[in-house]
Amino acid sequence: MLKSELKREKLALKKLFTIDTLDLIGYIAPSYDMRDLERYAMAFGTRIYDRHSAVGDALTTAYLFAELLQQFKDRGHSTWGELIMATDSQMRSMQF
Structure with a gap:
């Protein structure tokens, strides 16, 4: 979505660095091996918003990231x- 919107507006970002929430969890709690946002949120004491909705999952992820x-x-x-x-070992770089 970001890539198409930037292109539509004739804008570009070069090598945008991102930090994935899962990468940060891997650093803070390397023994965690699950792929469920709700379980991570519960494990780190983060508020859980409406699940499986774009806004709810984004809010849950944002608050989880802030806790991390x-x-x-x-x-x-x-x-x-x-x-x-x-x-760094799992850092992602997005190019637009």
Whole structure:
């Protein structure tokens, strides 16, 4: 969706770095091996919004990511560079 909207507006972003919530979970809790947003949210004490809806899943993911960032900070990390390095083995780069 982002790619098509940028193209429609004749805009481009070069090498946009992203941090995947699953990559951050893998750093904070490497023993977790599940692929269910609701279970992750429950495990990290995150509020769960309407499931299987775009807005609900996006909100749940956003709050989960915020909780993960707080835990990352609680471990003594405070910069974007540290976050990128911590998730570097699985870091994704999107090109538009």
